Amino acid sequence: MAEILKNILIHRFDGDEVFLKEDIVILENRVHIWLNGEKIISTMCIPMQQDAHAVGFLLSEGVIERVEDIFELKIAADGLNVFIQAKINENNLQNLYKEKTLVSGCGGGITGNTQNVIGIPFNTSALKIKAKQISKNIALFYKESELYLKTGCVHKAMLLFEDGFKISSEDIGRHNAIDKVAGKARLIGLDTSMAVLMVSGRLSSEMVIKAVMHSVPIVVSRTAPTFLGVKTAQIHGLTLIGFARGKAMNIYTHPTRVLDFDSKE
Template sequence: MLLNKFTIQVPIAKINNDDIIIKNDIIIKEERVSFYLNGNKIISTMCLPNEQDFHIVGFLMNEGVLESIDDINSIKISKDGLSVYLNAKINEDNISNLYYEKTLTSGCCVGVSANFEGKIVEKFISSKISFSIDKIKSIIEEFDYNSKLFNLTGCVHKVAIICDNKKFISEDIGRHNAVDKAIGKARLKKANLNNAILIVSGRLSMEMVIKCAMSDIPVVISRAATTALGVKSAQKLGITLIGFARNGNFNIYTHKSRILT
């Protein structure tokens, strides 16, 4: 199913030391998926064409355009999966920002975000939740098991949200998309993200941290690195930021009090 739906096979010449091997390679598909809000097309994104409903909800909530799941009237995905339609009550100021000025992000698939200012950077997550070092190591170890799609292609990012003994896992060719999908999934399930840990396979830049802050996620972990603005944003927003989380090791960059030593 995964092979047929999200991947294709292409012929390649594989160089293996001094040998040339002709074989088929499995590569990931990417599609342009269009988001429609209240009848208007707002953006298209190159992504893995799955979990489109979670994707649009997460994206709009992370941009501050959609403020509550209860404001959603309907979500519909087209038969070909390349368009998703959401009708909802929205924040008109923040939807205007999407059209007014966009920032080209450091996303692996070149993400776009608009609402980096205003109430987003005024947030501070004051969650008192804490986790032991052993708990963090356990979460990292479990996350390290690769997905079927990654095993087939080596070409997807993975995000997991752990909260109240529930897990919400999403994958995409773009780390921003994967975060949007996982957050959208958790928010639609009415999860209390103020008690959550989010762990991601890709690096943590500023816009990734802001996405998590918009859903009040207090602890954010990456198997990879963080950027200077990622650290600065996490410090300002009240997020415990952890990087290089692999092989039983990790670095705590901000708000260390949530990790019990």
């Protein structure tokens, strides 16, 4: 397993005092994803949960449509190469090559899923959640983020399921964090159409599209959405919630999935 944390010596300025202290920083690295013998992408990320990251990315892009279509999944001994043999959607793979949209935000992410999302069915998930459950879990969001507490340098994504079970992932890139947590859930057979996705970053269109591609019906962030993020959620049937802080939140689309929501005209 590749090293992910490094202790370094820094100069700390605090008021009128300057002193040397040890600090912990994240080690990011370039991880290469190989599909059917061909390297299709290299991404800067934290080299952990590489199998989930690769699978989540390929599912997010629609290159692989189901986990069951994967024949083989291996991580190289160096932890920096992931090899997958799978049945693929050739059109979506070509869209990834052709589009290569540089996504907003950190991590230098690339996506082709702006085209691949066309034709994805409207989300009709029956999942509902109470506002107080959202507030409770957002309050715990960073407190349960091990790497964030140590370094302050990562984004987090978490899937909260109907029975209270939750899984999470952290990465320097907010897109990577979603791919990792979605890939992890899909690899162990969890139904992401009955989960709430909570993220640390803003809700831009490509973040929302990742939720669409994994059939996630509710997406929550402590920060803001973009207009295209809201429009994408509205079109595809997602409940989009931003500025979830304390007991307050903004529900931008499809509010009826929040049980105690009472619309005021």
